[in-house]
Amino acid sequence: xxxxxxxxxxxxxxxxxxxxxxxxxxxxxxxxxxxxxxxxxxxxxxxxxxxxxxxxxxxxxxxxxxxxxxxxxxxxxxxxxxxxxxxxxxxxxxxxxxxxxxxxxxxxxxxxxxxxxxxxxxxxxxxxxxxxxxxxxxxxxxxxxxxxxxxxxxxxxxxxxxxxxxxxxxxxxxxxxxxxxxxxxxxxxxxxxxxxxxxxxxxxxxxxxxxxxxxxxxxxxxxxxxxxxxxxxxxxxxxxxxxxxxxxxxxxxxxxxxxxxxxxxxxxxxxxxxxxxxxxxxxxxxxxxxxxxxxxxxxxxxxxxxxxxxxxxxxxxxxxxxxxxxxxxxxxxxxxxxxxxxxxxxxxxxxxxxxxxxxxxxxxxxxxxxxxxxxxxxxxxxxxxxxxxxxxxxxxxxxxxxxxxxxxxxxxxxxxxxxxxxxxxxxxxxxxxxxxxxxxxxxxxxxxxxxxxxxxxxxxxxxxxxxxxxxxxxxxxxxxxxxxxxxxxxxxxxxxxxxxxxxxxxxxxxxxxxxxxxxxxxxxxxxxxxxxxxxxxxxxxxxxxxxxxxxxxxxxxxxxxxxxxxxxxxxxxxxxxxxxxxxxxxxxxxxxxxxxxxxxxxxxxxxxxxxxxxxxxxxxxxxxxxxxxxxxxxxxxxxxxxxxxxxxxxxxxxxxxxxxxxxxxx
Amino acid sequence: xxxxxxxxxxxxxxxxxxxxxxxxxxxxxxxxxxxxxxxxxxxxxxxxxxxxxxxxxxxxxxxxxxxxxxxxxxxxxxxxxxxxxxxxxxxxxxxxxxxxxxxxxxxxxxxxxxxxxxxxxxxxxxxxxxxxxxxxxxxxxxxxxxxxxxxxxxxxxxxxxxxx
Numbered sequence: 001x002x003x004x005x006x007x008x009x010x011x012x013x014x015x016x017x018x019x020x021x022x023x024x025x026x027x028x029x030x031x032x033x034x035x036x037x038x039x040x041x042x043x044x045x046x047x048x049x050x051x052x053x054x055x056x057x058x059x060x061x062x063x064x065x066x067x068x069x070x071x072x073x074x075x076x077x078x079x080x081x082x083x084x085x086x087x088x089x090x091x092x093x094x095x096x097x098x099x100x101x102x103x104x105x106x107x108x109x110x111x112x113x114x115x116x117x118x119x120x121x122x123x124x125x126x127x128x129x130x131x132x133x134x135x136x137x138x139x140x141x142x143x144x145x146x147x148x149x150x151x152x153x154x155x156x157x158x159x160x161x162x163x164x165x166x167x168x169x170x171x172x173x174x175x176x177x178x179x180x181x182x183x184x185x186x187x188x189x190x191x192x193x194x195x196x197x198x199x200x201x202x203x204x205x206x207x208x209x210x211x212x213x214x215x216x217x218x219x220x221x222x223x224x225x226x227x228x229x230x231x232x233x234x235x236x237x238x239x240x241x242x243x244x245x246x247x248x249x250x251x252x253x254x255x256x257x258x259x260x261x262x263x264x265x266x267x268x269x270x271x272x273x274x275x276x277x278x279x280x281x282x283x284x285x286x287x288x289x290x291x292x293x294x295x296x297x298x299x300x301x302x303x304x305x306x307x308x309x310x311x312x313x314x315x316x317x318x319x320x321x322x323x324x325x326x327x328x329x330x331x332x333x334x335x336x337x338x339x340x341x342x343x344x345x346x347x348x349x350x351x352x353x354x355x356x357x358x359x360x361x362x363x364x365x366x367x368x369x370x371x372x373x374x375x376x377x378x379x380x381x382x383x384x385x386x387x388x389x390x391x392x393x394x395x396x397x398x399x400x401x402x403x404x405x406x407x408x409x410x411x412x413x414x415x416x417x418x419x420x421x422x423x424x425x426x427x428x429x430x431x432x433x434x435x436x437x438x439x440x441x442x443x444x445x446x447x448x449x450x451x452x453x454x455x456x457x458x459x460x461x462x463x464x465x466x467x468x469x470x471x472x473x474x475x476x477x478x479x480x481x482x483x484x485x486x487x488x489x490x491x492x493x494x495x496x497x498x499x500x501x502x503x504x505x506x507x508x509x510x511x512x513x514x515x516x517x518x519x520x521x522x523x524x525x526x527x528x529x530x531x532x533x534x535x536x537x538x539x540x541x542x543x544x545x546x547x548x549x550x551x552x553x554x555x556x557x558x559x560x561x562x563x564x565x566x567x568x569x570x571x572x573x574x575x576x577x578x579x580x581x582x583x584x585x586x587x588x589x590x591x592x593x594x595x596x597x598x599x600x601x602x603x604x605x606x607x608x609x610x611x612x613x614x615x616x617x618x619x620x621x622x623x624x625x626x627x628x629x630x631x632x633x634x635x636x637x638x639x640x641x642x643x644x645x646x647x648x649x650x651x652x653x654x655x656x657x658x659x660x661x662x663x664x665x666x
Numbered sequence: 667x668x669x670x671x672x673x674x675x676x677x678x679x680x681x682x683x684x685x686x687x688x689x690x691x692x693x694x695x696x697x698x699x700x701x702x703x704x705x706x707x708x709x710x711x712x713x714x715x716x717x718x719x720x721x722x723x724x725x726x727x728x729x730x731x732x733x734x735x736x737x738x739x740x741x742x743x744x745x746x747x748x749x750x751x752x753x754x755x756x757x758x759x760x761x762x763x764x765x766x767x768x769x770x771x772x773x774x775x776x777x778x779x780x781x782x783x784x785x786x787x788x789x790x791x792x793x794x795x796x797x798x799x800x801x802x803x804x805x806x807x808x809x810x811x812x813x814x815x816x817x818x819x820x821x822x823x824x825x826x827x828x829x830x
Contacts, residue, residue, distance in 0.1 A: 518685065647716075
């Protein structure tokens with residue numbers, strides 16, 4: 001007969017505060033004795049080394065053959081207790097961790113009820129563990145190449161770290177150049193480094209690194225496979241430029257007669273040509289033809305670029321190219337988009353010309369931007385005398401996004417400093433709370449305070465152009481309550497900058513689905529653990545870095561890029577990874593060859609053996625969902641770890657108490 | 667146990683490892699309270715749900731079964747939750763044929779981010795089952811719980827009365 005040990009964790013008071021752990025342990029030892037429970041113990045922290053030693057000692061001394069731990073979610077500590085069993089010589093898969101914290105003590109308040117439910121949960125675990133099998137983890141090899149999606153600072157950092165370690169990286173970017181949002185900025189807080197000065201060397205490094213294959217103007221279409229062995233289909237959109245011939249000399253965009261408003265890089269503040277690179281330091285230097293705006297594609301004549309190209313690199317008939325790459329790990333660093341300020345009509349964006357978004361202002365400040373770095377009103381010549389910066393536009397607002405966009409306070413301070421420095425104008429920061437954590441940020445805040453920027457604590461109610469007094473004539477008026485003083489104010493301004501929220505990419509959901517990830521309610525990708533595993537995801541082999549995980553500033557994005565790279569490198573270096581042996585397999589003698597299961601597998605793991613007339617399952621392709629197991633009318637398919645016997649036993653165990661509660665007369 | 671006000675139903679919940687189980691975890695970590703009546707079983711996917719699991723649960727004393735999975739289009743295994751959906755409809759029809767209220771089985775989609783939704787759904791389902799009253803299937807089957815498998819072994823003599 002099996003010998004089972006039951007261990008109930010207090011988790012400090014997290015569990016013991018709501019569940020009578022001692023009663024549960026004693027009950028299991030007494031009431032489940034006939035099921036093989038030989039010992040029931042409770043301990044303050046089962047996951048501590050002393051707690052684990054308790055299990056190890058019992059395995060050795062009492063000869064336990066199964067272990068049930070009632071503690072937290074298996075997503076947190078299943079591995080901890082399996083490893084403890086393994087150390088004591090017990091197959092790790094003969095251990096069952098049942099959750100009485102997330103599923104009992106943290107969600108219930110009545111102690112008697114919670115204790116009774118904990119007993120039921122333990123009983124379910126005991127019945128289930130009796131049907132566990134000794135298993136060996138599946139070992140799969142790790143392909144040494146890595147795919148990084150998104151060429152912003154987080155993606156660039158991840159790609160460089162991996163490439164520097166000596167492994168190949170495919171860096172995919174959907175715009176014509178890498179650089180991301182950081183390339184659009186002028187200065188970076190709190191040091192006021194010029195963004196281009198610190199970013200462009202990294203871009204060049206990524207562009208010339210022998211281990212990095214840049215795939216710009218490209219998008220991932222499909223991802224197949226699993227950790228270590230992904231096969232990724234990438235669409236290289238046609239640039240209509242032969243990159244092997246193009247030297248990036250720039251004659252084509254100089255000669256192109258068609259000017260187009262650049263809504264992407266210049267945020268609508270400047271223009272580009274129909275054949276273009278988004279900015280002067282673009283990496284790679286090859287241009288793309290914007291087919292929707294190119295005169296040749298519209299009217300059938302022009303071809304100025306082709307005529308002047310010294311290397312005959314223009315190819316109007318180029319078609320999209322589909323390539324497939326095999327990689328072992330994937331880093332997603334697809335970043336963010338900014339909140340559409342039109343949605344807050346009270347701020348007049350789109351109607352009042354001198355109301356700008358933060359990205360538009362960044363472009364205006366940038367020395368290589370549309371005004372060569374001069375801060376000017378929309379008339380293109382006059383400098384503002386009073387500038388208002390509105391914080392939290394679309395963030396910390398139940399109507400739009402409840403979260404804090406993290407960067408706006410520091411960005412607002414940076415703008416205040418730049419306006420001061422370049423125009424001498426009065427600057428008003430309208431904030432809800434000033435948030436300046438991290439190194440050097442608070443000091444920067446003090447500096448801007450000393451420069452004489454006005455700080456008004458209050459959410460701006462409205463920006464309008466309806467004057468009530470002669471001073472307000474021709475001005476924008478910010479209607480705001482200074483909540484520290486408790487007075488309503490009308491502040492006349494020449495320019496208003498809206499610190500717009502960072503939002504998930506509009507297609508974040510589709511991207512998540514393509515890579516098998518999930519999004520939070522806000523739309524950011526969900527990490528494996530918010531504190532202890534911020535760059536891993538629930539899908540093994542897929543890592544996330546930068547703003548795709550949530551709003552963050554440049555230092556944090558770089559740190560995550562490097563962290564994701566370290567994670568990928570660890571796996572590449574280990575050459576193989578152990579996977580949960582949760583797989584389906586066919587018991588041939590039971591298979592009638594009915595083929596009901598054949599159409600159910602989305603991973604093509606199920607095939608039919610025509611000669612033997614039985615179904616076969618390819619363990620390497622099987623992902624372990626168990627849909628075929630549930631469908632087989634003959635019960636010929638078993639799913640390790642989640643067999644029918646295990647589930648049936650767990651149901652019986654969970655319901656033991658209420659059946660036992662009121663014995664039925666025979 | 668005789669009238670619906672004091673009736674404390676027992677519900678078995680099947681959860682998907684990737685979404686609803688994590689929603690339950692999230693409800694826990696954010697301390698969102700819900701009734702104690704539900705006991706969860708983790709599956710890798712709602713597609714693993716064999717309808718016999720539901721019958722087994724009802725036959726062994728559960729008053730209701732909640733099946734949970736990823737939202738349509740968000741299945742971790744691409745499309746297996748649609749198979750769960752098909753089975754769910756078939757299951758309800760079969761239950762009706764057997765004279766059991768089909769409302770005793772409920773299908774809920776909950777993503778890993780929806781801890782609150784998970785808790786709310788449990789709360790409302792408990793009330794729905796409470797309104798339906800106890801199922802007592804194992805009794806009406808004329809079966810004693812003591813001949814239904816592992817639990818049949820002699821119970822310990824000092825068996826304590828524990829509330830469900």
